[in-house]
Amino acid sequence: MSRLAAPLILGLAGCAILVSLGIWQVQRLGWKQDLIARTEAMMASAPGPLPAEPIEETHEYTPVTVAGRIVEGELHALTTRRGSGPGFRVIAPFETEDGRRIMIDRGYVREVEKTAVRPLGEAELMGILHWPDERTFDTPANDVERNFWFARDVAEMAEVLEAEPVLVVVAEPAFDGAPEPLPITAAYHNRHLEYAVTWFGLALAWALMTVIWIRSRLV
Known part of the structure; x- marks a missing residue:
């Protein structure tokens, strides 16, 4: 034994x-x-006002409404859309009625529409607060000079746009001819x-x- x-x-x-x-x-x-x-239940709930100091740990995926003005200075983040092919997410600065400057993800445009003129101005938007985690070990560095972003790095984009590091992914376009909003899902690895x-x-x-x-x- x-x-x-x-x-x-x-x-x-x-x-x-x-x-x-x-x-x-x-x-x-x-x-x-x-x-x-x-x-997912939280994202489907009724939107509320933009928190005074949004932080990722507390407010990720929170539905909000913002009123103010979409202004010039958009950034372009590389993406793809099923059925449409490669294109860009349009990240634009947004000045709220109470004097804040945040960022909004307006949605998808095709690659050929990267430099197209898009409508700006007064808007009331509903969207989801988001801090995307898109960077992996092999993601290239963002090309700020060419306005070619490989990842939506909120802090870096906010520095370029001189805005708060706050990103609202809009749910519906504010104007005709605006980028097509992309649906947001809970991006948890499972x-x-x-x-x-x-x-x-x-x-x-x-x-x-x-x-x-x-x-x-x-x-």
């Missing part, structure tokens, strides 16, 4: 660790699904089911390897 002690101990310990990791991912899956459901299946699969493989090891000791 002493020959079986090592494989039994290692086999049981390994399986216990791998199964516990799988269970943890199942729990994370439930938490993430609940978070997404609550966020691969916990995949991770759980992986851990449980590794636990099964570990158990099979342990059985093979034990059988080899019995020969």
